[in-house]
Amino acid sequence: MSNQSLQPREPDVLQRANENEAPALPVFVPRGDIYETANDVVLVLDVPGANQEQVEVTLEGDLLTVTATPTVPARDGFTLAYREYVPGRWQREFRVSAEVDRERITAGVQGGVLTVTVPKRETARRHKIPVRGD
Amino acid sequence: MLMRNWHELDDLLFKPWLDLFRYHPTFGAARTAGWDGALPRVNVWTNDDAVLVTAEAAGVDPSSLDLSVQDNTLTIRGERQPLSLADEDTYHHRERCYGTFERTVELPFQVDVERVSASLRDGVLEVQLPRAENDKPRRIQVTAG
Numbered sequence: 001m002s003n004q005s006l007q008p009r010e011p012d013v014l015q016r017a018n019e020n021e022a023p024a025l026p027v028f029v030p031r032g033d034i035y036e037t038a039n040d041v042v043l044v045l046d047v048p049g050a051n052q053e054q055v056e057v058t059l060e061g062d063l064l065t066v067t068a069t070p071t072v073p074a075r076d077g078f079t080l081a082y083r084e085y086v087p088g089r090w091q092r093e094f095r096v097s098a099e100v101d102r103e104r105i106t107a108g109v110q111g112g113v114l115t116v117t118v119p120k121r122e123t124a125r126r127h128k129i130p131v132r133g134d
Numbered sequence: 135m136l137m138r139n140w141h142e143l144d145d146l147l148f149k150p151w152l153d154l155f156r157y158h159p160t161f162g163a164a165r166t167a168g169w170d171g172a173l174p175r176v177n178v179w180t181n182d183d184a185v186l187v188t189a190e191a192a193g194v195d196p197s198s199l200d201l202s203v204q205d206n207t208l209t210i211r212g213e214r215q216p217l218s219l220a221d222e223d224t225y226h227h228r229e230r231c232y233g234t235f236e237r238t239v240e241l242p243f244q245v246d247v248e249r250v251s252a253s254l255r256d257g258v259l260e261v262q263l264p265r266a267e268n269d270k271p272r273r274i275q276v277t278a279g
Contacts, residue, residue, distance in 0.1 A: 032227065034228075046193065046230055049257065070256070075179050078179035079180055082177065084177060085175040112191070112192030112256050
């Protein structure tokens with residue numbers, strides 16, 4: 001499987017969100033790592049504040065879309081005094097190659113980290129070829 | 135006890151905060167960005183009775199967190215472990231940072247250290263710091279002589 005099999009595509013995400021959504025939460029692109037094992041390609045994304053129910057992973061054509069919408073916590077009786085981050089939605093799209101097994105993609109969230117496991121098709125897996133000695 | 139005006143404290147809160155952020159590149163020599171000099175990001179909420187500090191800390195093990203309060207300063211230390219990949223696994227793309235971090239937050243008043251509480255949920259740290267009783271503003275009764 002080539003390095004091109006999963007490619008982040010940021011700008012589209014932001015545009016689409018602006019066109020289709022009501023005045024909603026701002027959309028942010030989560031930071032992510034992508035690594036490949038013998039059988040899978042794994043996406044790891046930081047989505048602080050989001051739990052399992054608030055994450056949606058969809059595959060449409062070759063476009064894998066990950067959305068996480070954390071609940072905005074009520075801070076009744078408090079005034080914001082200093083801010084480095086604003087509540088928002090996490091969203092990012094990835095283009096997947098034809099070499100992935102579309103039916104067996106799985107995702108899980110733990111401690112604000114979303115892991116999406118994209119299995120490779122049998123033909124794309126790494127096979128070790130035994131080398132025989134004398 | 136110093137009698138201070140709450141609005142003065144507000145001004146104090148908005149001044150550039152002394153923030154001794156440090157990234158220790160113990161791990162991830164391959165990464166140049168580290169925690170980007172601004173992570174984990176922090177928000178601070180206040181009212182007359184308490185300060186609430188929240189921080190984005192996705193993937194941070196609660197057992198690695200070390201919170202301390204000295205005078206009017208809250209220090210948050212912690213560590214995010216790198217992903218554990220097998221030898222044969224390869225990275226295609228890396229943006230997430232890991233390693234140890236330290237952030238300090240200047241608090242607008244004295245807090246009751248014994249009653250500070252903290253939780254880490256879905257990668258968001260929340261620290262509640264109640265104001266010390268002897269630091270709360272007191273109304274002084276004026277009697278006619």
